[in-house]
Amino acid sequence: MRNLHIRWWTVGTALAVAATFLVKGPYAVSVINLIAISALIAASLRFGMLIGEVSFATSSFVGLGAYGAGVATTLLNWPFPLAMLLGPVVVIGISILFGLVTLRVKGPYFMLIGFAFVEVVRITLGKIAVIGGVAGMGGIYPPRILDPWMPTLVMAVVIALLFSLYVIEKSDFGKVLVAIRDNEDIARTVGLRVLSLKIICFAIASFCAGVAGSLHGFVNNVISPGDFGFLVTVFALAFVKVGGESSIFGAILGAVILVVINTFALGLGDAEHYVYGGAIVLAMLLMPQGLVGLPWHKCFKGRRAKPPAHVSKTVTR
Template identity: 45%
Template sequence: MTEHKDSIGIALIGCVLLACVAFGGSYTGSLMVWMALAAALASSLRFVLLIGELNFASAAFYGIGAYCTGTIANTVDWPFFVTLVLSSLLALGVSIVFGGITLKVKGPYFLLIGFAFTEAMRLLYTRTDALGGNSGLVGIFPPMWLDPYYKYFATALCFALILGMLAIERSHLGKIFIAIRDNENVVRSVGNRVFLTKVVCFAIASAVAGLIGSLHAYANNVISPLDFGFMLSTFALAYLKVGGEDSPLGPVIGAVLLVGVASWAQSMGGSEHILYGAAIVLSVLFMPKGLMGALSSLRGQLRDGKGGR
């Protein structure tokens, strides 16, 4: 029952965002797209947590997808959907090599390697003239036939990806991921190839991040190296922690809430980052398991109260 509630909750949030795109103004529609992109990226971060690893390289694969799309848009006239697929496949290919090398280490070592890789990719974009250098790439537009509906398409695809990752999590493969997180020696003892399974989990999340990066490029029309630094992974982690990492709904709710707060705080000028940081600190202090954890705890208390009567 809980599995269906998660899927229904994610789908309902997606429908609300789509309704806001339909009935809101241009700015509201763009904000809904950024919420959807943030929710999908945070969900991909949570997906790697299934094997017990914090993936700070998610911003790098997001950037790989975006720069692949930007390069194709500026050099060749390839079909839109081909570009999306190629961007995701490039992120997938790089992630298999990266994961095959780095997933032999665990915990903070893996996190730091991911951080270093993200910064290395950002420097690569900065120093490569073919990728626009510090100025980045401009003129990345969806095809004319899709342009009026692109906000709907990007929002819907992000939530389809979130639901796809949830379906994998609920599958037999997802249960192996969780078992590896709990005790990989037990998983190994029954004949499962733990390292290969970790690489598969990491590759799926990275392919999703690459596809989301491609959607980002088309949504923003302009990309630059600063868009894909380690702060992007930090924000994704904030969405996850505020919403709650124990529930698939957590990263979605956290992303919608914090992107909304950031949008409102832009009018405050230099106070924006203070307000944004305060929201994260307060959430972590008073809701260590995030909003979903707090709601679950509240439901338990209400249930116990009724039972006591």
């Protein structure tokens, strides 16, 4: 099974990188970038769900990552690699503090705190004049030499982080996180420091969301506080649910399918939301386990060849 997953990763990586070379035109490239960034946001949200919590704060961490890239590029004039990392590093520190305070509560209380945090961050960013206030920031450009390679760079960074999340989930640490999700009290009785492990999980997920935000800033070149409202998390959760939350491949597949549907629905005017929402509702009704929960193995399972007659007779005897 592990070899099969490695083959899927290899094939998927090859196809994704090839797409960045084969797809031409600014609109098609923007769609490829959007799919990659959306998949990373959805995967980061799903990684946090390993401890049994849905974090609406993901939206704010994406936004802080984007604004970190903007500040490092336009105000500090940092080189591109450092500008890419400023937002995610800041996000790690904030997520640890956020986790220390909020991860002591569970379920809807944690979700409501995350929702409130998103609104506080969005309003605060809109009131800081040096970063553009409500109008946002512009001029977040990668080095000119990277312009033709930017889609490939985005895809490479996203795939590297997705694979890292996959490896962590399959490790002993990932199994401990799942054990905490299944029964937190039993995990405590065997000596696990549950709160510390939750914070580590939350920080890893938030770092990936921050990187997604940095990529968003450099790809779109313009950002504003309104780009990072709670709907970012809602869409990411839709990707996870439609694709299937049992595997990271579900987050990736859900992002690909729903972003493509949304791309075609953009030309429908007011009907766009109906098409997008209808696709989500149908997927939830017809595929409770998501796309990865479908019996895909039956599609690739060939019919067994019947043994020759003399062989069957010999076996019978």
